[in-house]
Amino acid sequence: MxxxxxxxxxxxxxxxxxxxxxxxxxxxxxxxxxxxxxxxxxxxxxxxxxxxxxxxxxxxxxxxxxxxxxxxxxxxxxxxxxxxxxxxxxxxxxxxxxxxxxxxxxxxxxxxxxxxxxxxxxxxxxxxxxxxxxxxxxxxxxxxxxxxxxxxxxxxxxxxxxxxxxxxxxxxxxxxNTKGILSSHLHSEGKHARELVVEGPSIAHWVPEILEANDPNDTSYYPYMNGQFVFKNAVVRFSEAIIEGLKANNVEASDIDMLIPHQANLRIAQFIQKKFGLSDDQVYNNIMNYGNTTAASIIIALTEAWEKGKIKDNDLVVLAAFGSGFTWGSVIMRW
Structure with missing residues (x-):
């Protein structure tokens, strides 16, 4: 393989x-x-x-x-x-x-x-x-x-x-087989789908209905987020996904050379950093400069960290994300 x-x-x-x-x-x-x-x-x-x-x-x-x-x-x-x-x-x-x-x-x-x-x-x-x-x-x-x-x-x-x-x-x-992606771990919990959602347009709220209503107060096609609920779930699921990946590869949090969390909220990333006892050199965040770029956030941050020389050959790199769905997961790789 x-x-x-x-x-x-x-x-x-x-x-x-x-x-x-x-x-x-x-x-x-x-x-x-x-x-x-x-x-x-x-x-x-x-x-x-x-x-x-x-x-x-x-x-x-x-x-x-x-x-x-x-x-x-x-x-x-x-x-x-x-x-x-x-x-x-x-x-x-x-x-x-x-x-x-x-x-x-x-x-x-x-x-x-x-x-x-x-x-x-x-x-x-x-x-x-x-x-x-x-x-x-x-x-x-x-x-x-x-x-x-x-x-x-x-x-x-x-x-x-x-x-x-x-x-x-x-x-x-x-x-x-000692380099590259060592394992990936994916999860979902659809019962919380409406806590972070754009409901329309969709088959339940389709274009003719929107056009006919022409309602300036219809916010269904704007993102909705139950912020506190999402935050509380994020810190739990982030941790679980990281722990799952570490256990699968028989390594400890102290072995992480670089953690790239999805850039959803700096407070979430700081919570995770503190929980795992990681130093500032072991975590890379750039949300302060770019905001939350959703599917792009991890790869933008990973690329920046690599460009700045913060990721080196043989480093253990952990990627983790949580978001709408709810979906979450992690990828463990040896650089």
Missing amino acids: YNSKITGMGYFVPDNIVTNDDLSKMMDTNDAWIQERTGIKERRWIKEGSGETSASMGAKAAKIAIERAGLTKDDIDFIVFATLSPDMYFPGCGVQVQDILDMPTIGALDVRNQCSGFIYSLSVADQFIKTGMYKNVLVIGSEFHSGGLDKTTRGRSVSVIFGDGAGAAVLSRTED
Whole structure:
């Protein structure tokens, strides 16, 4: 059996920086309120009219990842694209990237697991490689949140959190079973689906109904989050997923060289760091600069940490996420 390892990474974020002070001009909020609750100082939002999309950002990140892997677009065997903000209701962004990058007619799969999307996508790509089906799989996480947020005081508890951006990784076959992805662990609990949700448009709240009602108070197509409930579940599930991964590989928390948590809320990451007794050098956070980029957050952070020399050969790297669904999971890898 083969192993899979990351051979190239890249990310792309829009140039447009939106600070907390900028948001205070749109809604009743302020920098201190946002930082105290989320740790976020600024985020990137796509400028209206720029033409940028989830697919286009994902393609830009993918180009960097493929080049850093020492490959060409023709060497990629399969695409896995994670997003909750696709350019179109269907088809998915994976096929758009295949077209944008002018790749061969390889398969493309979209994963809709929101904040856990990149973890799930890595797991899928890892299994394709471990079974021998593919040699190089392109995994992308990309989000265009800003176009779908309620940027009024009504929506401030959610809208201040999210940012736009994309990251990509090339997962490649290796015969060294001591390196690469050692294990992945995935979970869900659908009974809490409506605690973090966008309900429409959907088959239960479809376009004609929305158009006919034309109700300015209909918030079903804006994100809803029961913040305190999500936070309480997140800190529990994050911990469980990490512990599960460590036990599966017979290692301890002290063996972790780098933990990359999904960038949902800095307070969650700090809670997890303290619980596992990790130093600042063992955890990488960048939510203060980008906000929550959902499926893109882990790969953007992982790429930044690697670029800064914080991840080295043979390091034990742990990725963990929790989000809407509820879904959560972890990936343990030896760099």
